[in-house]
Structure formats: C-alpha cells, structure tokens
Amino acid sequence: AQTVTQSQPEMSVQEAETVTLSCTYDTSESNYYLFWYKQPPSRQMILVIRQEAYKQQNATENRFSVNFQKAAKSFSLKISDSQLGDTAMYFCAFSNNRKLIWGLGTSLAVNP
C-alpha cells in the first residue's frame, strides 16, 4: 500500500524568506504522480504544483519548486519569497492515476 509522510506538523517563516516543506512516500509502482496542495482557512484545496515520476526535471511554478528524489522517495516543496498569503495547510499527495493518497499536512505560518 502507498503511504505519504509529512514529518513537519508546523512551520513558520518570515515574509520574503525561503522555506522548504518535506514529504516522503512509499510505493512499489514505477509510474505515478506527486502533488502539493494548499488549503487555506477557507477549506478550498488548491493545487500548487505537480510532478510526474517519469520526469527527472523538477517542476517549478513561479515561487514554488520541488526537489524530487525518486530513489529516495522524497518530494519536498520550496517556497521562495514567502508572502503572507502563503499561510495555509500544505498537503503532499500521491496518485497512481486513480485516487489521491495524502499526508497529514504541514501548517505554514508566514510572519510579517
């Protein structure tokens, strides 16, 4: 069975600084997708970034980038130039083309 582990329940960062959120996963499959979702207090789950396992190049989306280490089964999210609006829960998720399997989340606070 696939599992997703986020070992940092809470993190904080100063505005404009950089922060990295950790995620590890376990699977025996070779073809899969990894995601980071953001959930602000409004509850709306928002896709931040997506990585296909067959791609060696790390995905980037503006201030968000990932460090995907397939052999180590690690998928960390780096947020550069943190903004107050980045304050939210961040979830790492794994997909085998069907359902999403989620970590417990990391609560990120961006401080002014």
Next chain:
Amino acid sequence: GAGVSQTPSNKVTEKGKYVELRCDPISGHTALYWYRQSLGQGPEFLIYFQGTGAADDSGLPNDRFFAVRPEGSVSTLKIQRTERGDSAVYLCASSFGTGTEQYFGPGTRLTVT
C-alpha cells in the same frame, strides 16, 4: 468557468438521521472523487467515479455510505443512520480523466450531534 460546487456548505444533523451531500463537477470532467477530511487530518479517499460507474469504492467505511452519479455529472453522497464519528468535511473533486489534476470544491462540513 465555474468550478466544482458542493451543497450544502454546512449540515448539522442528529445522530441516526439520513443525509445527502451533493457535488456538481466542472463541466466536461469525466472523473469525480469523494474524500473525507477529519479535523487535523489529511483527506481520506472514499470513492471515485469514471462516468456513471463507481470505479473504486474501496474507501467507503461501511455500508451506511453510498454514492451515485446517475447521469455522469452531479454526484450525491448518501449517509444512512449517521453517527457522531461521521462528523467531518466531505470534499468532492473532479478531473478530466484519471491521472490529471483534481479540482476541488469548497467541501461540506457535516456535524452529527
């Protein structure tokens, strides 16, 4: 265009009652997913549909939970004989086929008293 919508946004019911939660996916999305998110937890998969049929219902916790998608668009999650442990946010998502990004609705917060 319009995103995924869910109604009601909040539902309070008494233990033992029956509830229905509705999800209206993005137009044209063939796949629809239900997840349950308890307080302080990540979402937990319940069921997903490809078209009208349930492709995987392995996450439904017991036979009190049932979901339908009769015309391949709107879906209804039905919970019979609700229990206090059913209290959670129920999230719906849709995607244009499996393996692509899932777009989420705002969720329905169910409280069983």
